[in-house]
Amino acid sequence: FQWLRHFEVHLPFVATLTIHFPVPGKRLVIMNAASPVSKHKTRLLVPIARNFDTHLPVEDVHAFNLRVFEEDRAMVEAQRPEYLPLDPLLEVHIPADRSSIAYRRGLRSQGYSDFFLR
Structure with a gap:
């Protein structure tokens, strides 16, 4: 199934x-x-x-x-999202993080800074 x-x-x-x-x-x-x-x-x-x-x-x-x-x-x-980097290289990831990584890359491509909030 x-x-x-x-x-x-x-x-x-x-x-x-x-x-x-x-x-x-x-x-x-x-x-x-x-x-x-x-x-x-x-x-x-x-x-x-x-x-x-x-x-x-x-x-x-x-x-x-x-x-x-x-x-x-x-x-x-x-x-605390203000401390989450948008750069996926600044964290260690597992396969389940793929959607989160794609989301952060998308935010960066739209011009958001390395950290979403400050």
Whole structure:
């Protein structure tokens, strides 16, 4: 059972994950749209769309994704993005970091400095 995941970044603040399931045509799309409200606070909008199980309550999908976000909350809120370099050579990476590296390179290509915030 393998899923094909397609991740797109729309700089500077939107990313879309499309999951293609083994059943032909079955897809789930999750968009993350960040809306900075201050230097240290961001509102995250997460529209979710699916073309399967449409007879099931959409609240079930929202509840599942909320559990996933809650698992990451402590780690995300402990980060200090103002200290994260945009240059990928300044950190050691693992394969799971590919999307983060692409995002940082994209920010640099748009003229952001080595550090996103100061």
